[in-house]
Amino acid sequence: MTESTTESSTETASTTATGTGTAAIEITDVTVRRGPKTLVEDFSVTVPTGTHWAVLGPNGAGKSTMLKMAGGRLYPTTGSVRILGETIGRTDVRELQKRIGYVDPKQRLDDLPATELVLSGVSASNGLIQRFDYTDAHRARTAELLALVGMDTRADRTWRQMSQGEKARTLIARALVTDPEMLLLDEPSTGLDLPGRETLLRVVDDLRAALPGLTTVLITHHVEEVAASTTDVLMVKDGRVMASGPVAEQMTAENLGTLYDMDVQLQRVAGRWFAFSG
Known part of the structure; x- marks a missing residue:
């Protein structure tokens, strides 16, 4: 397992955590069971406010389970989950969810223009409520927000007319329209081609820079989809935390090799990571 680094003067972000010291997410000794199946076990992670996390792991590792807990959408079987200072099970999750932007690329919206779809996020509805x-x-x-995600020139484009990348960016703007304290993105690059992926990652970098204090967590399967602005990484395997912490320390060929059960070569270019079979 080998690593190489090629840094560029155009690198857009530091990999040093920039949290405030308070925690946006505290998941402590959590196990989640559904029937006979254990989704995560003895799972603990703390996400400081203002940090930007990538969550990596194989299919079925427990990444989406973690994100649903962080969004107040799933209760643990055992253990404790505190989100934005509120303990799940002891708070009104409907009110808590108003403080969290959640992006699921599988979400389908009504066939309305981008402007109306983003605005409808204010009322948490698929269309405008008269x-x-x-x-x-x-x-x-x-x-x-349409300008921030690069959809201002496509504001009249309807859902069916949008490319997959345009839909992803519209969903991000919609999730941010209520000015949440935290943004959770569940594999937002799903189904995107290379231009779509690169545009989306640039948008992620831009919104992190434009919205200081916003905590973000992005799930992906691919090292190449970890944005340059990422401060920390969480690696999940077999329902457990395998590694977590500052991305410069944890994003190593050795960790990735253990995560994916293969020899890995890792390169870093202009703040981005690229992994290859060893």
Whole structure:
């Protein structure tokens, strides 16, 4: 297992954690069982506020289970989950979820223009609700976010007209329209070609820079989809935490080889990582 590094003067982000010291997510000694199946076991991770995490692991490792717990969408069987200072099981999760932006690329929205789809995030509906009070501030924020994710020139494009990458970016803007404290992204690069993937990762870097204090967690299967702005990495295998911490320390050929049960060569170029079979 070997590593090489080629740094560029255009590197866009540091890999040093920049958290405030408080925790946005605290998952402690958690086990999740559904019937006879154990999804995660003895699972513990702490995500400081303001940090940007990538979650890596094979299919079925427990990544999405972790993200659903972090979003207040799934309760642990045993153990403790604290999100944004609230303990799951002792708080109103409907109110908690309003503080969290959640992006699932499998979500399907009504065939409406991007502007309406993003604005509908204010009312947590697929389309605009006529009786809902969408304010001028909501509409201004929608326009700002469409520009941030590169959809301002496609604001009139409807859901069916959008490419997979445009849908992913629209979903991100929609998740941010209520100004959440945390953004969770469940494999947002799913189904994207190379231009779509690179555009999406640039958007992730841009929004992290534009929204200081926002905590972000992004799940991916692929090292190449870890954005340059990532501060920390969580590696999950067989329902357990295999490694976690600052990405510069944990993103190693040895760790990736153990994670995926193969020899790995790892290169870092301009703040991004690329893994190859050894």
